[in-house]
């Protein structure tokens with residue numbers, strides 16, 4: 001595996017490439033053109049500028065998270081091909097720039113959903129948290145307003161203010177889209193992009209829906225082992241793979257994370273490894289990465305990745321806000337650096353104990 005950190009670019013991120021390079025064992029970053037608009041083709045010069053900036057800092061651009069999918073593709077509107085053509089153009093340029101892993105998601109309307117961005121824990125750190133009760137009492141249009149006070153001046157990925165202003169219109173667009181339709185539209189998209197992925201050896205890594213169940217009545221399909229295997233079979237190409245995000249699949253306690261990892265040998269192209277602490281099955285918070293701080297056995301998760309011969313990029317995921325850092329919720333430097341170091345420690349122990 002290759003340890004990386006997510007980085008939003010110098011215009012948007014409070015964390016610098018210099019700081020990332022000083023985290024032991026982190027050799028690459030996962031980044032994106034954060035101000036790109038879904039549906040537009042990325043310009044080659046923008047891709048190369050991002051790549052060069054990262055390489056000049058002594059790191060590698062190991063993959064993209066994300067190249068976002070235009071709603072027309074997810075809804076399956078008649079003009080979707082135009083947006084898929086642009087997506088193909090972006091993939092072609094990424095391939096030509098030597099980038100071979102693209103994370104994306106197929107979630108309608110909302111990206112990841114949390115009901116609190118700064119829940120205080122007993123140690124004084126703050127974390128992202130979710131309760132189903134809060135969602136059940138909230139109108140989707142008020143969702144953005146309810147969390148926007150805690151963003152520390154940052155723009156949250158998938159929660160861009162322009163997008164949230166269109167929320168009614170977005171719900172209207174998705175009103176006839178159910179799980180089956182969403183699967184169908186995903187299949188159509190993947191079938192069209194696989195030739196360019198084959199040509200440039202680009203691993204597509206779908207990110208699970210977070211939380212892994214329907215929110216506000218919207219369809220959610222990338223949620224469990226059965227659905228992910230359905231997706232792998234429906235476009236049976238090794239470039240059609242997954243981002244294994246323990247914190248997202250793990251929102252549903254019925255998902256056996258190590259078992260899912262072992263079942264996806266050869267199809268996991270990217271790993272997000274983090275812990276969650278459940279206070280009840282519908283109330284969880286993003287704890288520190290350490291097993292004993294949360295609900296998951298992080299050793300078993302890393303061992304499963306080792307057992308399937310995982311060699312792709314991995315990153316710690318959302319961190320707690322600690323040591324008075326002010327940053328995008330989940331994306332500060334300190335706790336993610338602790339996470340990377342902890343995961344590297346687990347990995348070293350696993351590798352050495354297998355010799």
Ligand SMILES: [Mn+2]
Nearest residue numbers: 245248272317
């Ligand atoms: Mn994730």
